[in-house]
Structure formats: C-alpha cells, structure tokens
Amino acid sequence: MVDKNVIASRMEAIEKQLSRIGVHAKKTKQDFLADTDAQDIVEYNLFQVVNHLIDIVQHVVVDEKMGFPDSAYDAVQILQEKGILSDTESGALKKMIGFRNIVGHDYIVLNKDVVFDIATNGQEDIRAILSTIARRFL
Numbered sequence: 001m002v003d004k005n006v007i008a009s010r011m012e013a014i015e016k017q018l019s020r021i022g023v024h025a026k027k028t029k030q031d032f033l034a035d036t037d038a039q040d041i042v043e044y045n046l047f048q049v050v051n052h053l054i055d056i057v058q059h060v061v062v063d064e065k066m067g068f069p070d071s072a073y074d075a076v077q078i079l080q081e082k083g084i085l086s087d088t089e090s091g092a093l094k095k096m097i098g099f100r101n102i103v104g105h106d107y108i109v110l111n112k113d114v115v116f117d118i119a120t121n122g123q124e125d126i127r128a129i130l131s132t133i134a135r136r137f138l
Helices: 004-025 031-036 036-063 072-081 087-105 114-122 125-137
Strands: none
Touching: 004 036, 004 114, 004 125, 031 036, 031 114, 036 072, 036 087, 036 114, 036 125, 072 087, 087 125, 114 125
C-alpha cells in the first residue's frame, strides 16, 4: 500500500515549486528571455518538480506491487499499462523526464523558449497528473 504521507509531502513540495515558477510564468516571453535569474529559478524548480513526480510514480509502482521499474520511464509505462495514467498523462510525464535529464546532465544548451513554454503551459499537465494520483491513492 502506498505511503500517503510520502505522496502528500511530495505533492506539497510540487505546489510550492509551481508557485515559484508561476511568478515568472506571468512575464512576457521577451522579459523572461532577458532575465537569466528568472530562467534559473524556473529551470531549477521544474527540475525539482519532475524529481518529485518521479519519486511519486516509483513509490506507487513499487508500493502497490506493480513491479520494480528499472527507470523513471519504466515506472510511467507501468502506470500507463495499469490504466492509472492516461496516454496523454504518461506522454507528458515522459517528456518532463527527458527535460529533467537535459537540465540535470547539461547534455545540450537548454532552449530557453522551451523553458518558457513549459513554465507557461506545462503546469496543466503537472496538475492533471497530480490530480490523477491523488484521486487514486490519497
């Protein structure tokens, strides 16, 4: 059985991080692209949000005895196959994991236009995933 306290504490952290992102998501794209501090704040908080989402999905998969995922992508795939996450939600979360990997490992120079798009439009996907998990496991 999923530890509800673990899930709830991660969700609370995500909400705090989304509020930090939200401040900068209200800027115009031009202002955001000119503000390197805002970019750093958004990138860091998005990185942390995805880390918490990964922690949540891995806890759900393991605690609910659905398997032992080898990666974050595997955990998302398992939840999709079990009908917990929709195709849309799992696709969005897999993209988020890819973004996190780029930020965390600095594979390439991060496209700041993409960062702005995630900050302004990606929160809907994050909230949908959180809502799905909360309805099922909290």
